[in-house]
Amino acid sequence: MKHFATEYVISDEDAENIVQDVFVELWENKEMLNMHMNLIAYLFTTIKNKCLNHMRHKIVVQNTATKMQEEYLISLRMNLDSLEAFDNKLFSDQDIEKIINRALDSLPEKCRTIFFMSKIEGKKQKEIAQELNISINTVGTQIGIAYKKLRTELKDYLPIMLFLLSL
Incomplete structure (x- = not known):
């Protein structure tokens, strides 16, 4: 299951955390388990969904960081241009x-x-x-x-x- 998660989230640590979270949730909700349920299918589906959520979150974080860095660079360029134009x-x-x-x-x-x-x-x-x-x-x-x-x-x-x- 960790290998499955690693294929998508790339980081071993993130994959381990996702699989661990799934098993913790499974343990916490063990009363809800149905004996007729395909446990393997349930686990892989849950891991897939957690991987999707994780990747969506990473994309949002990365886009935000990129936007902030772009704004910072624009500000730096403006300040640099202004200081270069400023003749004491x-x-x-x-x-x-x-x-x-x-x-x-x-x-x-x-x-x-x-x-x-x-x-x-x-x-x-x-x-x-x-x-x-x-x-x-x-x-x-x-x-x-x-x-x-x-x-x-x-x-x-x-x-x-x-x-x-x-x-």
């Missing part, structure tokens, strides 16, 4: 400050205020909500809007954006 000599401290201020100034006033209170002053969302007499959800929404707008404004300046978002 092009920007003085004043230029970087201008870029950041221009991006922050593009935020709506309330959004900018909430973002400053959260990221510059280091206040918690609850404190900001109480101080401005607004809900915590509004604070979270405004910070989300700020991040989205800053991402758009600073898309060509990934290192600056990463710095801002890490505040």
Whole structure:
């Protein structure tokens, strides 16, 4: 039976586990066994079904891992391209400050205020909500809007954006 399972799941360890699971289930449900039942056919059918389930699961896991790796590689390529395009000599401290201020100034006033209170002053969302007499959800929404707008404004300046978002 292990040899049968190994033909499909390839791994000896997986095949052993499948066969062992089938026998454990058989033992746990021994009262259900019918004396007129073809035990060999039952065991091989159960092992076949467990192998199918195992292989389907492995395929899902592998596809997920592949997709995550592809997304990671895309992210790495974007970061690499951005860093290669980023020339430190092009920007003085004043230029970087201008870029950041221009991006922050593009935020709506309330959004900018909430973002400053959260990221510059280091206040918690609850404190900001109480101080401005607004809900915590509004604070979270405004910070989300700020991040989205800053991402758009600073898309060509990934290192600056990463710095801002890490505040």
